[in-house]
Amino acid sequence: MHEYQESENLNNKGRFKLAFKDLKYIVKSKVPFLKQKTKTILNCVSGEFHSHELTAIIGLSGSGKSSLLDCISGFRVNNISGTITYNNDIISTRKIKEVSSYFMQEQMLHKFLTVNEFMNFAINVKCHKKFSKEEKEFRIENILRKLDITNQRNSYSQDLSGGQRKRLQIAIELVDDPKILFLDEPTTNLDIVSSTQCMKLLKDLSNEGRMIILTIHQPSATMLTMFDHIYALSAGNCIYQGTSGNLIEYLDEIGLPCPSSYNPIDYLMEIASNEYGDHSQVLVDKIQNGSNFDYATEHDQDHTIDIFKKPSDFVDYSSSYFQQVYYLMVRILLSRFRNKSSLCIRFSSLIVMGIIFGLVYQRVGNNASYSIDNIHFIAGSLCIVYFTSFHSLYITFPTEFPIIKREHFNGWYSAIAYYSSFILSDFPLILLNVTIYCIIVYLLTDQPRELHRFLLFFGNHLVFAYDAQTMAIMVTGLFSGMVAVCLSQLSIFPFYVISTVGVYARDTHPIFTSFFRVNFFNVAIAGSTTSVLGMNRTKLRCDELYCHFNDPKKILHDFECDIDLLYAFKVLFAYLVVCHIGAFVFIRYKLKYKH
């Protein structure tokens, strides 16, 4: 409990400041086949932000507000030059991340979790070792009361109003008491009353000794009075920094007095948009691109507090890998199982497909006249398993990704813990789905009623489903939107055409023959076919005078499906391992660098 009180007493402990000098951020165009162009987003800007203050970075759309916030918070790390200092000592953004939280513009929440569950998850993952159970409960209670959402404790996030959702998002970030809060457009989509309430709340948090830095388009006059410090940007340059009160004097001094009926910020923005002629350079020169602090509050107290002091046993994450996996799994399972429509579609699609497919290929399993159809059934069955597993993942994964990105950036858990929990929490669903599907099609198509054959047939389908799942993570990890959708259809295509249902290895060019042996789709077909027709199966029933394929050995041989089942499983598992490594590398890359 004392830790929590300590945060409220930051006030008495001294002040701290973050400053940046000559901060430059450029981006390179990535249009293929065109000469690479660079664009300067932040043009050697300087500035200073203080604890106990609510700082607003303002500017027109595209002026570089979010970029500045991203550069200081460490959300962007590439193509940035300049220095950032903490109480006059140079500091890395990695260090800033230790004591700060970043609130994204389009912050997403799981729809089917209650306020209480969000708070418990956040405090358990972020402060696992730091507090006892009672202390955690005390902190949650306190934060919810402070943010006025105690009455919504048991409501799902989808049932909260826009303002309540924003407050919940802030509450989640407060559980480990960050000393610095970066907020990108916290008032987006809020009406004027909720925006002002949100700003009041942030002001209170800054009064407790925190440094609150937010971006905002054009604040109202009421909000303006709450900001202790304003940092205005135009086209990547600083055009003002100081208090809102001093802005009028500043505008007077550059010969552009603010009309008395005007909100000075609106007027500054109009000047920045060249509505009264081009005065940009005058503004930038006057404020020395952020190096002039004449209009800011004078800080007579020393900046001495070291918010980075860590206990000697400090580790990157508060909870261990297994604890992170556990909490994440619980959260994933709760939100998956409560999302009834998605669960229903996911669960029923494979079963409905199984019934239709089983009826189409009814009784092909033990009739020599339909041996070729039996091979087609097995190939088609694997395709169904592939697409349903693949699609279920690329629907759920991209929607969760922005949440994971924020939480991982804010240091809640490691990428490997998230990846493991994601895979493990999907395991029961796929297992159940594929089991029911295999029972349906196996029985309807009249395959041999021998348990070991069914288990091998099922095993091939199950590992194949997991191969599809990891390929989906890889594709959605690398691409998004329509590209991922197109690739999902195309991903199986090369494996399909160079398989026994497309062409036989003996008939194709020798350079492709070895591909047949390692093609996981071909191996899964051969493995499933061997499961039902191999292992000394007796001759099939023949209802006609002559059946060419009544000997299972002949079918396996002619269709190149006689495979060592151990080898088949080895190939399928090898794909699983390779795809998992690939998928994890892509996700980690996306979490770490692709901001």
Ligand SMILES: Nc1ncnc2c1ncn2[C@@H]1O[C@H](COP(=O)(O)OP(=O)(O)OP(=O)(O)O)[C@@H](O)[C@H]1O
């Ligand atoms: N990775 C990028 N590649 C190309 N241009 C970029 C990139 N990131 C930012 N920009 C450009 O930099 C400029 C500033 O972007 P930024 O998002 O910082 O602006 P902003 O002031 O926060 O705008 P808004 O208020 O609309 O969010 C914009 O013109 C934007 O198009």
